[in-house]
Amino acid sequence: MIMEGRGGGLFERSTPSTLNIAGGLPNPSKFPLKDAVFNLKNGDSIYIDEKKMAIAQQYGVTKGYLPLLKQVEELVLRYHNPPNYANSRVIVNIGAQDGFSRTLEMVIYVNPTASNPSGMTLTKERKKKIYEIARLYNLLIVEDDPYYFLHFGEDNEFPESFLSIDTDGRVMRMDSFAKIISSGFRIGYLTGPEPLVDKYIQHSEMTMMHPSCLSQDYVNGIYRQEECSFG
Ligand SMILES: Cc1ncc(COP(=O)(O)O)c(C=O)c1O
Numbered sequence: 413m414i415m416e417g418r419g420g421g422l423f424e425r426s427t428p429s430t431l432n433i434a435g436g437l438p439n440p441s442k443f444p445l446k447d448a449v450f451n452l453k454n455g456d457s458i459y460i461d462e463k464k465m466a467i468a469q470q471y472g473v474t475k476g477y478l479p480l481l482k483q484v485e486e487l488v489l490r491y492h493n494p495p496n497y498a499n500s501r502v503i504v505n506i507g508a509q510d511g512f513s514r515t516l517e518m519v520i521y522v523n524p525t526a527s528n529p530s531g532m533t534l535t536k537e538r539k540k541k542i543y544e545i546a547r548l549y550n551l552l553i554v555e556d557d558p559y560y561f562l563h564f565g566e567d568n569e570f571p572e573s574f575l576s577i578d579t580d581g582r583v584m585r586m587d588s589f590a591k592i593i594s595s596g597f598r599i600g601y602l603t604g605p606e607p608l609v610d611k612y613i614q615h616s617e618m619t620m621m622h623p624s625c626l627s628q629d630y631v632n633g634i635y636r637q638e639e640c641s642f643g
Contacts, residue, residue, distance in 0.1 A: 443469040458633035468625040476504025477628035501609035507600040511586035526559035558588035597627040
């Protein structure tokens with residue numbers, strides 16, 4: 413069995429003659445599901461056709477289903493416009509919890525928007541002060557922000573994130589679809605300095621492999637219906 417690499421990881425770094433026999437792709441003709449329709453409460457529906465369903469039942473790419481990855485990259489640029497984006501990387505993951513539970517020591521952990529359980533949101537000024545402290549002690553900031561889209565500010569005035577002021581590349585930001593679409597589907601996305609996100613991908617390759625393909629298909633479908641806006 414020859415497998416494709418799962419996303420810029422181990423297989424991509426090996427020599428061209430390497431055959432990856434670490435996993436086995438099941439025969440797609442034996443997958444039980446043909447297609448599916450998710451009926452939304454508002455009357456709309458999301459159709460997973462035969463082609464998408466075949467892909468959804470097979471192993472996927474660790475960094476995320478490419479159409480959804482494109483969408484979340486666009487979300488990050490739109491809402492955070494990170495100053496260090498050229499040296500950053502965005503990936504789809506299985507939620508904010510997975511992101512922050514796998515980060516290193518020597519970090520400042522923040523849950524900046526509608527913090528659980530206090531409900532407090534850090535002001536822009538406070539974020540800048542915390543960023544300066546991180547800079548002074550050369551610390552990484554883990555920005556666990558699953559409630560970002562639920563902020564109680566003015567309409568369309570989203571809080572300025574740590575990612576959006578991160579000129580040094582010291583912010584690992586965790587976003588989540590858990591609070592705005594579904595927590596059970598287990599989909600989120602992570603943005604951070606490329607070398608750190610690459611390590612995260614390598615770790616994922618050896619542990620959970622990738623987020624559920626069907627969940628990603630569903631989230632991608634919802635996202636398109638919402639015309640790329642959660643604001
Ligand atoms: C602060 C905080 N971080 C992370 C999570 C988990 O988010 P996810 O479902 O995206 O893993 C929660 C959920 O309760 C939370 O309150």
